[in-house]
Amino acid sequence: MEKMSRVTTALGGSVLTGRTMHCHLDAPANAISVCRDAAQVVVAGRSIFKIYAIEEEQFVEKLNLRVGRKPSLNLSCADVVWHQMDENLLATAATNGVVVTWNLGRPSRNKQDQLFTEHKRTVNKVCFHPTEAHVLLSGSQDGFMKCFDLRRKDSVSTFSGQSESVRDVQFSIRDYFTFASTFENGNVQLWDIRRPDRCERMFTAHNGPVFCCDWHPEDRGWLATGGRDKMVKVWDMTTHRAKEMHCVQTIASVARVKWRPECRHHLATCSMMVDHNIYVWDVRRPFVPAAMFEEHRDVTTGIAWRHPHDPSFLLSGSKDSSLCQHLFRDASQPVERANPEGLCYGLFGDLAFAAKESLVAAESGRKPYTGDRRHPIFFKRKLDPAEPFAGLASSALSVFETEPGGSAMRWFVDTAERYALAGRPLAELCDHNAKVARELGRNQVAQTWTMLRTIYCSPGLLPTANLSHSVGKGGSCGLQLMNSFNLKDMAPGLGSETRLDRSKGDARSDTVLLDSSATLITNEDNEETEGSDVPADYLLGDVEGEDDELYLLDPEHTHPEEPECVLPQEAFPLRHEIVDTPPGPEHLQDKADSPHVSGSEADVASLAPMDSSFSLLSVSHALYDSRLPPDFFSVLVRDMLHFYAEQGDVQMAVSVLIVLGERVRKDIDEQTQEHWYTSYIDLLQRFRLWNVSNEVVKLSTSRAVSCLNQASTTLHVNCSHCKRPMSSRGWVCDRCHRCASMCAVCHHVVKGLFVWCQGCSHGGHLQHIMKWLEGSSHCPAGCGHLCEYS
């Protein structure tokens, strides 16, 4: 092939040389076997039976054993084996159930030696005794194994597996009398060749057929088995019970398994279907194959190591009609391509991170504090014992421990629980959240919320006013503006009235806002600060500073656009953008709103003073504020969000994102949003804030995130009888074979919604129970309980 490198191995005098190469066969191969001298290989299939000499550069056809005018079915081989003691002796298993032996020493063209027609069904496997010259074993679809002495015409003994078809038989290499057989029903049996009456040992190795097995060439009693369940298992047979020592999970059903010579833990496998590659596994590392040969274009049907003491040459035959010699050093090594990195949280928030040594070394050399930057608040990098794993690859493990003051995370939990994210007008949300933040001593965050409110809500629109706006009447904006102008003048005269109305307004907003009075205080605070002449006092950083300056500088510029911009955003606070939000709370709010609003429109006068009372405090600002379109700030808000996220306060970023909704979403790219959402949700779940995390998922607009709620929606139930989980179906217990939840009305199994009385625990189909209880007040089961349905 393309690689011209040669490998030369000295093996007790004989020298093996060769390269990766392949040759085309005329027909698909079913099995291959190597001669003892490692210089010849026999290939057998339905319509091929040839011997090839393995030369340095190529395979050379040496002999075609398929002779005769009309090839009979005896030549349609399912398996072939070359005697490891006698170079002239071969045996094949035919699909029609015949076992044929071949003697290459015969002078005639037809080398066929003996014919055993004792099996009734296809013979799947033949196997020579490793040391005895005349003993041949066969395993067949009919469930029997037969032992032949080649000096006699008939079988010496017959072993009945008492179960289904035999898939493989293998003589033990170490124990003279022992052989193993594998079966279609998943069993493996161990036999003594002298005792055909019953097997020595039997155990279930796989779920589904066991296609192959192989004894370890050195370790006595190690048996590898491969099955349709895509597993390779290594068993220790020396103990009283067969013990599973290793298990390798492959990606397709395992057709052949062969231990690699001279490598105690290596074995080669190929698969029955779909997957065409040959893998060499280290059974101690069952997840990534040690080597992989990708030459074949169709399933590999036969593999054989070229020499029993040479680990570098592998031969294979395939359905794609080719014969290959693979060199171990030319194999591709998936490990090379893998990125072995692992990350895991400990019980108390510790973080462990393992990576390839080279990667870690490079990183720590570059910047020791990267770890800190990524987890600025929660974690600091404490110890870095670059201890390599005991495995093959060396890797470094770093552990980041939670800071001693880990309880400082309290603020996160509190914030998450108390923040309001939706269901109210924007201004209220901002105020509420600002208050929460302030109470937790996070002033910067509180200021941010306040500013957001200032940016996105015109100042006159306080909670009550907002309520009236949420209906979104076309004219209300004009009305509002008028109000704010008029009332400035009117207010002083109406002082006492205002007080009164305001308390009324409070009472009203109570229905939707838990602590409106507190909010009001915040508002006042808020406006006071704005009113103060020293902006630097509350500036959080450059970002906010610019923010403030800008809108102070540029008041009239965008004035004309104001009505269009402000109104729609306020008129529809958030909820319309949100997909899949349950209507519950919003409906309630709408209902609460609408009568109030109609009332307010009826007598503008009573509402108007209310507004004015607030505006009064910061009248001058109010005028400026309302002139600037929020769009103007979107860049700044975006930067602000990025700033928080970078700092590690992804909570703030997500909360603002949700609260502002459509106003900022378009400015931040989908992927970043998704990233924030998932990080926040992950954190919430870590703190077991399931409700909050669900709310966030629900409110998120990102497709990928809202899908989270739709995944794994299964509800697991236990059987009411045996208390065991009902795994397969929700209404039938596999163990006690009963139908669980029967409907008390129709006496059929309930497969959907089941409603039951908490008093007597009888129940049934939702509709049935509803209907029943309309007509009767007693339990349908006749227990006499007076059930209620509400």
Place this chain on the structure above:
Amino acid sequence: MNRGGSSPSAAANYLLCTNCRKVLRKDKRIRVSQPLTRGPSAFIPEKEVVQANTVVERTNFLVEEYSTSGRLDNITQVMSLHTQYLESFLRSQFYMLRMDGPLPLPYRHYIAIMAAARHQCSYLINMHVDEFLKTGGIAEWLNGLEYVPQRLKNLNEINKLLAHRPWLITKEHIQKLVKTGENNWSLPELVHAVVLLAHYHALASFVFGSGINPERDPEISNGFRLISVNNFCVCDLANDNNIENASLSGSNFGIVDSLSELEALMERMKRLQEEREDEEATQEEMSTRFEKEKKESLFVVSGDTFHSFPHSEFEDDMIITSDVSRYIEDPGFGYEDFARRGEEHLPTFRAQDYTWENHGFSLVNRLYSDIGHLLDEKFRMVYNLTYNTMATHEDVDTTMLRRALFNYVHCMFGIRYDDYDYGEVNQLLERSLKVYIKTVTCYPERTTKRMYDSYWRQFKHSEKVHVNLLLMEARMQAELLYALRAITRHLT
């Protein structure tokens, strides 16, 4: 329902055997009264199906567990003669129709309708029209294939081939379906569809083979419901299955005959078993035996004097109720003997090169998880099911007979087992049975009660149902093997 409807137009809805049709054609005014049928099957007297209490309990439990419609339908009732099998049947069917799978529920039922329509099996169609609507299918689709999405329509070709000549399926067919485009199928979806198609083709065989009666009281008669059509020729039904001992009534003289028939069969089985040891059939002989059997299956039907239709003649006679034909295209496409086509020689399918256990299972389970295990269990169950009885005899090893039935079906689909001596088929399966097998598996819609009665007269009905189960599963496996082999070839 037009049960008992005796107008000629109603009678025309029934599938008639040629004899009756000829008579009818001669005398258009003839009034045929449709006898009321009772019980789940037209072939099996009702009392045969009625079971011991424990069995009924078990069956009811299974129905509760797996039935999609929630009712004990006639198929289940007949199958409950073999409860062990019934469980694996219902479980796999339930899995295909209701459990996790790549296709949406209405699609699954629509595919079932398409499959059943290939054999004009109105029983299954009606059943699934209901289910289709219940699972939220679009009622418009029931107007026919023109109304369904192109994607479903594309399935037509494979449905047609699978039903009648599965050996013609190539990887090109698969490629056409899965190649990227607007209406492409993903491989898992395709495998799901193929499993459904094969299942319902085979089930249609069972329905006709066991003479399943239409459900007695269809609950909802909405506008889309088809007219329930009983597919059995009136002459069969008029025969009487209400008379006790229906199977014997036709021929009292036959008792002696059939008794000796049974004895002879037992004798042959015994001889075959003994012979095995010293029999030395040459390989050439073995392979010619398969060819012979294949060829002979050609003449099996045409040799039957009563129910033979030269191909062309039948076609113009074929009654396809318009209700059914709207779900299919190319209705004339039917089974054609595998061995017949001399011109284009199709290679025999070598069973050992693509077995269900090794290859089929791995592929199907990979693309549509868990169905492999369920089907595997079902195939295994039906193949190994035995009560060690034959008619009146007990303690009989029926393995040979079961294998002969199974392999004979595969033989008709061109699947050959290297390790099977097809001479056995000739010895074990009498001519009338072969006629029955061929009809049930290849064109089930032509099955008549006469065919059902004419073989194995001494055998119990439950044993004949067992035969039907074997035929059904063998057919399903054959279809699956061809389809999956094509998919495998597409993958490599």
